[in-house]
Amino acid sequence: FNVKVRQNDDEEAASAGRIAIMKEARVRAENIPPQHPICTLSLTLPDYSGPLPQVSSPLHQEAIGVKYAKALSQIPNDATEPIPIAFVARHVGADWPRLARALQVPDSDIRQIKREFSGGNEPINILKIWIYLKGTEATPAELQSALRRIGRDDIVHRLNKNDLDSEGDSLRFTDINNLRGSNFSSKVSVDRDFDKSEA
Structure with a gap:
């Protein structure tokens, strides 16, 4: 009414x-x-003479740099790390919030990243946080799946085509994917008839 x-x-x-x-x-x-x-x-209505309600102050929110200090202090190296986050961060651009949500990074962390970071560091920091939160579940396959869900198949295509920023990165990413998808085994044989006198 x-x-x-x-x-x-x-x-x-x-x-x-x-x-x-x-x-x-x-x-x-x-x-x-x-x-x-x-x-x-x-x-x-009678005049109210009771106590005034207490206005609760907002809870202090820990700075994102303190909350994830260990994760954010890591310097990514696509040549040695299993997930080329530096390459993805450079190419995802303004789509990093959508990628973060697809990777199930908490919305509160995404908002804090927007407030507390600038200068283009947001994508790399959000990927560091994702790896820190997911641990062993943070895999190249999960990252590629998230990129596809936000329509960034161009990045996935470059990863699959080994079109990274250096030849070493390309070979490294190819080797890791091949090893993850196959039953790799190594065998060493010894020739028992080896002439010990030649040693």
């Missing part, structure tokens, strides 16, 4: 009000004359 609020400068009017009970709904055709209320109730 509709409520009409009076001006606060009129204390008597501000503390009093009326409720009109109608027979029909308020919305009617314009050609029907206005209806009279069946009953009118007058209400008067």
Whole structure:
């Protein structure tokens, strides 16, 4: 129902009000004359003299740089790390918040990254946080799946085509994917007829 609020400068009017009970709904055709209320109730609110409610101060939020100090201090090296986060961070650009959500990084961390970081460091930092939070679940396959879900197949294509920023990175990423997808085993044989006199 509709409520009409009076001006606060009129204390008597501000503390009093009326409720009109109608027979029909308020919305009617314009050609029907206005209806009279069946009953009118007058209400008067007493002055409140109790204690004022306490205004709770917002909880102190730990800075993202402190919360993930260990993760953010890591310097990524695509030549040695299993996940080329530096390469992805350079190419994902402004889509990093969408990638972060696809990787299930908490929204609170995403908002803090936006507030506390600038200068293009957001993508690399959010990927560091993702690896820190997910641990062994943070894999190249999960990263590629998240990139596909946000429509960044171009990055996935470059990863699959080994089109990274250096030849060493390309070979490293290829070797890791091949080893992850195959049952790699190494065997060493010894020739027992080896002439020990030649040693």
